[in-house]
Amino acid sequence: MELDAKIPSGPIEKKWDKHRFEMKLVNPANKRKFRILVVGSGLAGASAAATLAELGYEVDCFCFQDSPRRAHSIAAQGGINAAKNYQNDGDSVYRLFYDTVKGGDYRAREANVYRLSQVSVDIIDQCVAQGVPFAREYGGMLTNRSFGGAQVSRTFYARGQTGQQLLLGAYSALNRMIDAGKVTMHPRTEMLDVVLVDGHARGLITRNLITGEISRWAGDAVILATGGYGNVFYLSTNAKGSNVTSAFRAYKKGAGFANPCFTQIHPTCIPVSGDYQSKLTLMSESLRNDGRVWVPSNPEDARAPNEIPESERDYYLERRYPSFGNLVPRDVAARAAKKECDEGRGVGSTGLSVYLDFAAAIERDGRDQIEDRYGNLFEMYERITGESPYRQPMRIYPAVHYTMGGLWVDYNLMSNIPGLHVLGEANFSDHGANRLGASALMQGLADGYFVIPYTLGHYLATGWQGKVATDHPEFDKAEEEVKAKVEKLMGIGGRTPVDVFHRELGQIMWDHCGMARNREGLQKALQLIPELRERFWNDVAVPGDSMELNPWLEKAGRVADFLEFGEIMCHDALDREESCGGHFREEYQTDEGEALRDDENYAYGAVWEYQGPDAAPKLNKEELSFEYVKLTTRSYK
Amino acid sequence: MKIKLTVWRQRNRNAQGAFKDYEVEASPDMSFLEMFDVLNESLISKGEEPVAFDHDCREGICGACSMVINGSPHGPRQGTTTCQLHMRSFQDGDHIVVEPWRARAFPIIKDLVVDRSSFDRIQQAGGYITVNTGAPQDANAIPIGKAEADEAFDYAACIGCGACVAACPNASAMLFTASKVAHLSLLPQGAPERRDRVRRMVTAMDGEGFGGCTNHGECSAACPKEIGQDAITLLNREFMRAGVSAK
Amino acid sequence: MSQGKAQSLLVSSVTLKIVMAITGVAMVGFVVIHMLGHLIVFQGRVAYNDYAEFLQGLGGLKWIARFGLLGMIGAHIAAATALTNRNQRARPEGYVKLRSRRTTFAAKSMWFAGLAIFFALLYHLAHFTLGWVDAEQYTWIDEFGRHDLYSHFVISFEDPRILGTYLAFVVFVCMHLSHGVTSMFKTMGLSRGRFTKPIEMIGPVVAIILFLGFAAPPLACMMGVVTAG
Incomplete structure (x- = not known):
């Protein structure tokens, strides 16, 4: 596999400008002759589809939801970072770049991150112009907050619903282009394969989720903006429909999958309450600004939290990380909670949660202040758990939240398959081994609004190979494969519901490839997953018919892909014999239990290449070089 | 249980x-x-x-x-x-x-799955601000009072679920349509297109076969985001404003 | 899956609502003046018949007002019919159960109350304006040789059947307006923010005042506080 990141030469702050000048343009009159197929309508997909249509391209946009407005970007709560330095507190493009590379534990590509920081400021301008109601000061200026332990206030937010407001902004831009006839929207349509013609991505095979009809779409380039694969764990903060299928089909067609083991576990989620649990709910990270995390010092302590005296509580984050305390980054906080629970000090009926206590904050600032800051979060918590955080501490536990890994892309956001571009969470580019809070929204919109509109034109002007039609034999082949898979799933006639397999896969992944991994566990997982897959293909029950709305068929297809994909994650985690960011290998830790990175041997992006149905994937490496940010150990002591 | x-x-x-x-x-x-x-x-x-x-x-x-x-x-x-x-x-x-x-x-x-694409079509009929990517000025160049920004947010909180239609004795989509109109009408960015927006969105709403609003208030009572009926008042105001406009 | 191109309607539902609100304002204005007129009954026969004579003497103006009001009623009913039709078509298959959380009985019975008012109005006109109900009373004259509307009024309401019909009429009007007046403000875009709560109250308050104003004179007649003697 050839992995050329195509990073422009020159000083980092000039690379993007230089590249923008050097890239070839498509004549405005010719743009309308190109048809771009965009899969996904979240922040990255909707912003890309809208912007490309504004430029004059003909765009088809596909989403499995009933409306593009329901893409899971909508659920992001906290905010979006931008190096505006409106607060005059020392922020700059360079500082955002530095923080992101460091926060990603030095496993991201410097040039991409720098560009992300550069365009971050334009995103805010764009969103405000679209009518996104960001929080404001009384004087009418935008306000910011410090988020996720950042030392500057660079996070723009819209109450606890920033993702929703940004997505509705992108959705409105998309609607405008649908209204103008430049974008054709295909909701309730799932991409089931990408079609390659002469090695270039030139089309899609989709299934209409209402009629079951399998269709072909030919285009001049394909953009995947299909989000992350956190649902491989079954329980995650992702939407129920979020899946890896599009990215995985591209992988099977030859696209490299980079760093799949880099998953982010968010420390503050509502803990699991029972076997029926279908999804985990995130509580905004901002809660840690005022809440104190603790567990009883004595593992046997079964008293109600309010009856445990101060002296018998262990505020373990404050104890272990005196300078950052409760505000340590996500990966650190999450692992610390797991450690306490593993050692038997967890609380709640399952023993899988820790307390997040607001008693001190309420005493200090008064209930009104706390209600003002967190009222809606407390309400949400009470709605789900039936317990009031005003009266007793919240119980929290980490949950899978975001996946830093994704399809490998070069500086132009193109995968190693020419014409196949990958945006947002679906690619691997910017967050390294750990994503900082409020950076996911930034990246999705940066890719869609400000990067792909330039780089796609360059591909069309230089790499494009002429029109293809859907009667090309490659379309026949791809469609047959898709139909065969659907028929196979429908024909198994098993007795076990899809969710049973999915839950079991999730448990394997969580136990062996979750917050902490080790060689033995990963090897075990690599043995368990194929067994489970085997059972799935023999005994999965897919009720109903394939030519109608059939949520169980959709689910079965997605879980079938997760059952293969989980293995690649384990291979990746096994290969990476170091601890960095969201990837913690128990064999590689300091005496104090902190992550031990190995820059000597593992400063690379691990890019996995499909080798056929029963073969292990092949590892390719993109070596990373750090010219601007010095490699140091992250310390939050 | x-x-x-x-x-x-x-x-x-x-x-x-x-x-x-x-x-x-x-x-x-x-x-x-x-x-x-x-x-x-x-x-x-x-x-x-x-x-x-x-x-x-x-x-x-x-x-x-x-x-x-x-x-x-x-x-x-x-x-x-x-x-x-x-x-x-x-x-x-x-x-x-x-x-x-x-x-x-x-x-x-x-079963319980309904087709809500009519909502998307209402939004496509002008529920946006015409601005190309890359065109805008600095975000802080347009000061917007906190009260206006907060109120705009209240309406922008709509999740498009359709509970308002489901609850309305007339199956009217006024609260949904009005939320978008109200959100954009309160912001200076939304002003240039306000007349066309309200006319087109109301026409689209009627054309989809929704009923009319008779101010029962059931929409707001059912709204999971608790959007108030003031949104509808604002739509009506925008509509009349557009109606008396010579343009 | 799309329903295809939306159909284009001649008049938008919001326009219909505005028509209802504007015609509503005019009719509420009439109702309020009419109520004040009734209250003159308490000032005795001369004052009341003076007022009646003044109104009848308006000549052309009177006819303009009458036709104006008729037009308003016609437009109000036409808009209501169009809206109600659309609203009924908007949900072809109903729920087995739809719980109300906020709406009122008055709001739900606008159409029915409106119809009731329309027929009661015809009766009311037949009674006092055209003199068809009690033709004999319509011929009474007072000491100045004018039609003695005062006696006509007082004697009529001593009859419990007429009183009952009339009170029912008033109840329907008040119910209709308790929702209608507030609704009018909303449609005209006037109820918002800090005005919302007071305007929610305007409809019921107007309804109560009208009820008291309209019910007082006939009840006084029945109880013998106001007499024809």
Whole structure:
């Protein structure tokens, strides 16, 4: 596999400008002759589809939801970072770049991150112009907050619903282009394969989720903006429909999958309450600004939290990380909670949660202040758990939240398959081994609004190979494969519901490839997953018919892909014999239990290449070089 | 807890639907949708056809879930979507009737799943600000008072679930349409297109076959984001303003 | 899956609502003046018959007002019919159960109350304006040789059947307006923010005042506080 990141030469702050000048343009009159197929309508997909249509391209946009407005970007709560330095507190493009590379534990590509920081400021301008109601000061200026332990206030937010407001902004831009006839929207349509013609991505095979009809779409380039694969764990903060299928089909067609083991576990989620649990709910990270995390010092302590005296509580984050305390980054906080629970000090009926206590904050600032800051979060918590955080501490536990890994892309956001571009969470580019809070929204919109509109034109002007039609034999082949898979799933006639397999896969992944991994566990997982897959293909029950709305068929297809994909994650985690960011290998830790990175041997992006149905994937490496940010150990002591 | 369910089953848009009774063993900590998951798994194991329903984020923000529960869209709790409704809101032995959203403009696709694409078409008829990517000035060049920004946010909080239509005795989509019109009318960025926007969106809304507003207020009472009827007042104001305009 | 192109309607639902609100304002204005007129009954026969004579003496103006009001009623009913039709078509298949949380009985019975008012109005006109109900009373004259509307009024309401019919009429009007007046403000875009709560109250308050104003004179007649003697 050839992995050329195509990073422009020159000083980092000039690379993007230089590249923008050097890239070839498509004549405005010719743009309308190109048809771009965009899969996904979240922040990255909707912003890309809208912007490309504004430029004059003909765009088809596909989403499995009933409306593009329901893409899971909508659920992001906290905010979006931008190096505006409106607060005059020392922020700059360079500082955002530095923080992101460091926060990603030095496993991201410097040039991409720098560009992300550069365009971050334009995103805010764009969103405000679209009518996104960001929080404001009384004087009418935008306000910011410090988020996720950042030392500057660079996070723009819209109450606890920033993702929703940004997505509705992108959705409105998309609607405008649908209204103008430049974008054709295909909701309730799932991409089931990408079609390659002469090695270039030139089309899609989709299934209409209402009629079951399998269709072909030919285009001049394909953009995947299909989000992350956190649902491989079954329980995650992702939407129920979020899946890896599009990215995985591209992988099977030859696209490299980079760093799949880099998953982010968010420390503050509502803990699991029972076997029926279908999804985990995130509580905004901002809660840690005022809440104190603790567990009883004595593992046997079964008293109600309010009856445990101060002296018998262990505020373990404050104890272990005196300078950052409760505000340590996500990966650190999450692992610390797991450690306490593993050692038997967890609380709640399952023993899988820790307390997040607001008693001190309420005493200090008064209930009104706390209600003002967190009222809606407390309400949400009470709605789900039936317990009031005003009266007793919240119980929290980490949950899978975001996946830093994704399809490998070069500086132009193109995968190693020419014409196949990958945006947002679906690619691997910017967050390294750990994503900082409020950076996911930034990246999705940066890719869609400000990067792909330039780089796609360059591909069309230089790499494009002429029109293809859907009667090309490659379309026949791809469609047959898709139909065969659907028929196979429908024909198994098993007795076990899809969710049973999915839950079991999730448990394997969580136990062996979750917050902490080790060689033995990963090897075990690599043995368990194929067994489970085997059972799935023999005994999965897919009720109903394939030519109608059939949520169980959709689910079965997605879980079938997760059952293969989980293995690649384990291979990746096994290969990476170091601890960095969201990837913690128990064999590689300091005496104090902190992550031990190995820059000597593992400063690379691990890019996995499909080798056929029963073969292990092949590892390719993109070596990373750090010219601007010095490699140091992250310390939050 | 034992729950008796009566659920609307309908094979597809043109088929005749009917209610069917089920019994489910639920736990008070389950969400309402998790109770349906349990029901569906048992139906699948018995070889019966499970109940189709829309859902996705399951955290109250995507707007996909849509069930009329004992006569109330999204169930009995104020400001709560179906996915965030938990079984502790019910009693052991309760009988719960579950119906789909019912409106001509929301045809049933299957069981409890309805087609809400009419909402998208209303938004496409001007529910946006015309601004190309890359065109705008600095974000702080347009000061917007906190009160206006906050009020605009209140309307922008709409998740497009359609509970307003489902609850309205007239199956009117006024609160949905008005939320977008009101959101953009309160911001200076929305001003240049205000006349066309309100005219076009109202025309689109009527054309989809929704009913008209007669100020019952059921929409706001059912809205999981508790959007107030002031939105509708603002739409009316915008509409009259456009009506008296010579342009 | 799309329903295809939306159909284009001649008049938008919001326009229909505005028509209802504007015609509503005019009719509420008439109702309020009419109520004040009734209250003159308490000032005795001369004052009341003076007022009646003044109104009849308006000549052309009177006819303009009459036709104006008729037009308003016609437009109000036409808009209401169009809206109600659309609203009924908007939900072809109903729920087995739809719980109300906020709406009122008055709001739900606008159409029915409106119809009732329309027929009661015809009766009322037949009674006092055209003199068809009690033709004999319509011929009474007072000491100045004018039609003695005062006696006509007082004697009529001593009859419990007429009183009952009339009170029912007033109840329907007040119910209709308790929702209608507030609704009018909303449609005209006037109820918002800090005005919302007071305007929610305006409809019921107007309804109560009208009820008291309209019910007082006939009840006084029945109880013998106001007499024809």
